[in-house]
Amino acid sequence: MKILVIAETDGAKVSEKSLPAIAFAQQVAGENFTILAIGHNLSGIDSLTRYGAQSVWVAEEARLAKPLAERYAPVVVQAVQHLGADLVVATTSTFSRDLLARVAGLLNAPMLSDIISFAVRDGHVVVKRPIYSANLIGTFEAEGTPLVLTVRGPAWGKPRSVETSSPVQPLSVPAELSTRSEWLSLEGSAGGRPDLTQARVVVSGGRPLKDAETFEKYIGKLADVLGGAVGATRAAVDAGIAPNELQVGQTGKTVAPELYIAVAISGSVQHLAGMKDSRVIVAINIDPEAPIFQVADYGLVADLYEVVPPLIEELKQARSS
Numbered sequence: 001m002k003i004l005v006i007a008e009t010d011g012a013k014v015s016e017k018s019l020p021a022i023a024f025a026q027q028v029a030g031e032n033f034t035i036l037a038i039g040h041n042l043s044g045i046d047s048l049t050r051y052g053a054q055s056v057w058v059a060e061e062a063r064l065a066k067p068l069a070e071r072y073a074p075v076v077v078q079a080v081q082h083l084g085a086d087l088v089v090a091t092t093s094t095f096s097r098d099l100l101a102r103v104a105g106l107l108n109a110p111m112l113s114d115i116i117s118f119a120v121r122d123g124h125v126v127v128k129r130p131i132y133s134a135n136l137i138g139t140f141e142a143e144g145t146p147l148v149l150t151v152r153g154p155a156w157g158k159p160r161s162v163e164t165s166s167p168v169q170p171l172s173v174p175a176e177l178s179t180r181s182e183w184l185s186l187e188g189s190a191g192g193r194p195d196l197t198q199a200r201v202v203v204s205g206g207r208p209l210k211d212a213e214t215f216e217k218y219i220g221k222l223a224d225v226l227g228g229a230v231g232a233t234r235a236a237v238d239a240g241i242a243p244n245e246l247q248v249g250q251t252g253k254t255v256a257p258e259l260y261i262a263v264a265i266s267g268s269v270q271h272l273a274g275m276k277d278s279r280v281i282v283a284i285n286i287d288p289e290a291p292i293f294q295v296a297d298y299g300l301v302a303d304l305y306e307v308v309p310p311l312i313e314e315l316k317q318a319r320s321s
């Protein structure tokens, strides 16, 4: 089975988000996979050569300097055809949802997203993926090649390194690339905090945080002292307490950090859908019956306004000593 892994890039540099897709390829095909990175003057290509891929293909030119799915999709299609790939795979993310859906459309190929397991039975690919806000796991059978997949990061983890380095080869770019879309700007999170979906620690706050200033004073500060990212519930976002890009959950981002601290969050199924794969979950909630305590490894029944400030001070002191 030949696998083409699409490395995630922002057009200028390779992202660590590519790693679970590479881990998937290793587990399914050993060393029979190729990685494709697209952009312009890309940095971080070396980081893709450590995992036993047969080749790392790099498609670079000025028209690909920004990650526009409309322009990247024909490049992926060309690589799929060049390789004769059976599977095209990337880690689930905003980038891959946008790009691989277009690739599947151009190839008239089946697509399954966010998969957590993969098997071949009687010549058919059988995968599992979370459905209904991750409350159920569905089993799906796919027919036809190539098959386009996105893989759920926490389920596949990190690839193992090998001693030999994969060769890096340039890939030509199709002459015709769409110009119907134009890149205007990217609004990133403020304050230099880590990316929410990549962070090892995430501190999230809920509706009771009152306003943006209070949210920053308690949730932002606690995240900063732990070197973590900030998340929020949809209720907090809808109330204007936190910006939209911080929303965690079914209609927000999926995170799986080492440590997730949920402050004044009730634990709705929609919120849990985005964070219950976190390794350790800590909940601070004034209500001992709050559903969040059912998934928490550590729970503190307390008023956030009383316990978060001394917690920040303790952590500050622990860090400086």
Ligand SMILES: Cc1cc2nc3c(=O)[nH]c(=O)nc-3n(C[C@H](O)[C@H](O)[C@H](O)COP(=O)(O)OP(=O)(O)OC[C@H]3O[C@@H](n4cnc5c(N)ncnc54)[C@H](O)[C@@H]3O)c2cc1C
Residues within 6 Å of the ligand: 205, 206, 207, 208, 232, 233, 234, 235, 236, 247, 248, 249, 250, 251, 252, 253, 263, 264, 265, 266, 267, 268, 269, 270, 271, 274, 284, 285, 286, 287, 290, 302, 303, 304, 305
């Ligand atoms: C289609 C759909 C999609 C949705 N998608 C998402 C999503 O992606 N993400 C998401 O988060 N939600 C989502 N929701 C909304 C979700 O159903 C909940 O309404 C939301 O998660 C609740 O947010 P909350 O926990 O901040 O607020 P609440 O449910 O109001 O809970 C606040 C909690 O804080 C506690 N509390 C109050 N005061 C304090 C204090 N001083 N100290 C400590 N604890 C305190 C309370 O006991 C309570 O448990 C979605 C809903 C729908 C219908």
